[in-house]
Structure formats: structure tokens, C-alpha cells
Amino acid sequence: MxxxxxxxxxxxxxxxxxxxxxxxxxxxxxxxxxxxxxxxxxxxxxxxxxxxxxxxxxxxxxxxxxxxxTHASIILTRDALSTSDGTHLCNLSDVAGLDRGVFAFKPSNGFVVRLKRKAPRGWAPGLWWRVGKRVGIGGVTSAGQAKFMAEMLAAQIVENTENSIK
The missing domain is CATH 1.10.287 (Helix Hairpins)
Known part of the structure; x- marks a missing residue:
């Protein structure tokens, strides 16, 4: 349990x-x-x-x-990625993968979430953006916190994949 x-x-x-x-x-x-x-x-x-x-x-x-x-923060839960002011960024069930490499088109100190289907466009300067099948997290954020969130998100993707196979 x-x-x-x-x-x-x-x-x-x-x-x-x-x-x-x-x-x-x-x-x-x-x-x-x-x-x-x-x-x-x-x-x-x-x-x-x-x-x-x-x-x-x-x-x-x-x-x-x-x-x-930049008054808001980004929160990762088991089900979704959202902001502290209530903006829903994406469901974890819609996540196809992550781009966080050096040459990835991503925000400063951040990462990009690739989605399985298109989402409505949105933008909070310095915090996140969402265009098509991509959600960018980062900007004026802490690099350490963003790296930790990317690792946790990757672990959640693996866990969701394993649960869907069972």
C-alpha cells in the first residue's frame, strides 16, 4: 500500500x-x-x-x-505537473519523455517534457512555456531544483510505464 x-x-x-x-x-x-x-x-x-x-x-x-x-513555483506530484497558482501544465500519463541534455532546446537551468499529444499553448516568462507537444521548465529557476525535478519525473515515467505493462 x-x-x-x-x-x-x-x-x-x-x-x-x-x-x-x-x-x-x-x-x-x-x-x-x-x-x-x-x-x-x-x-x-x-x-x-x-x-x-x-x-x-x-x-x-x-x-x-x-x-x-515568477511569484509561482512548479510542483510535481504523482499525477501531474502544475504551478502553485493552479495552472495545470500536464498529466504524467501524457508524458512521452524528457530532454535535458546540453544541446536540447530547453530553458536555462531547466528541461523539456515531451508529451504524447498536443497541449494548449501557455507561457509564464522565466518559469515555464508550453508549445505543441513540449513543456519547457526553467528560466530564472534554481538549477539544482530543476535537475532534481527532472530526475523525479524520469523515475515517475519509468514507474508509470512498468505499471501500464502489468
Whole structure:
């Protein structure tokens, strides 16, 4: 009999405080530089002025999204991968494999979960993304926590495969 319930966390990945602050500061600096450049020394062409203002505004919006998104953490349970704010990333029964090698297209300090079927797109800057049959975990997260979660997820995949064979 298994004493752990399916809701108990097996692993948690949280944003690293210094990485979160650094990433937000860099993105804010880019947005501030673009907006200041547009206001202090506006280009002679109206098109370039609009371009600078739009890029600065988008960078400022991304700064806010990054700061808000990195308040959450990612939680692995026996059944699913989700965030602490309630966003469901994927069921473990839908996981086909993991990509965590050096040359894998993955977030910084993270890994990619390959799914058996497509999932709706989603994105929390600096924390996770989901496109097609892939879910990327990482960004401003701790490398050690992400590596531990990847190992636990790999073990869960093997356990689920063995249980489905029986």
C-alpha cells in the first residue's frame, strides 16, 4: 500500500531570488533605454519613433509579466505537473519523455517534457512555456531544483510505464 497521496509534492522548482531580480532589472533597463531614447533623442522619422515606443512598451509589459509569473513555483506530484497558482501544465500519463541534455532546446537551468499529444499553448516568462507537444521548465529557476525535478519525473515515467505493462 502506498502511503503517499497523489497530491503530495514529489519535487518543487522555485524561482531563484537573485536570478528573478536580475532578469527583471535587465528587462526593465532595456525598456527604459528604448523609451528614453524615443523621448530624449527622437528619430526624424515618425515610423522609427513609433517603433521605439512600441518596443519599449512591449519590453515594459514583459518586465511586469516576468515579475508576476515568477511569484509561482512548479510542483510535481504523482499525477501531474502544475504551478502553485493552479495552472495545470500536464498529466504524467501524457508524458512521452524528457530532454535535458546540453544541446536540447530547453530553458536555462531547466528541461523539456515531451508529451504524447498536443497541449494548449501557455507561457509564464522565466518559469515555464508550453508549445505543441513540449513543456519547457526553467528560466530564472534554481538549477539544482530543476535537475532534481527532472530526475523525479524520469523515475515517475519509468514507474508509470512498468505499471501500464502489468
Amino acid at each position: 502506498d502511503t503517499e497521496t497523489s497530491d503530495e509534492p514529489l519535487a518543487v522548482v522555485q524561482p531563484s531570488g537573485p536570478r528573478r531580480i536580475f532578469a527583471t532589472a535587465v528587462l526593465f533597463s532595456v525598456s527604459a533605454l528604448l523609451l528614453i531614447l524615443a523621448v530624449v533623442t527622437p528619430p526624424s522619422s515618425a515610423g522609427w519613433l513609433i517603433y521605439l515606443l512600441v518596443c519599449g512598451g512591449v519590453a515594459l509589459w514583459l518586465t511586469l509579466r516576468l515579475w508576476q509569473a
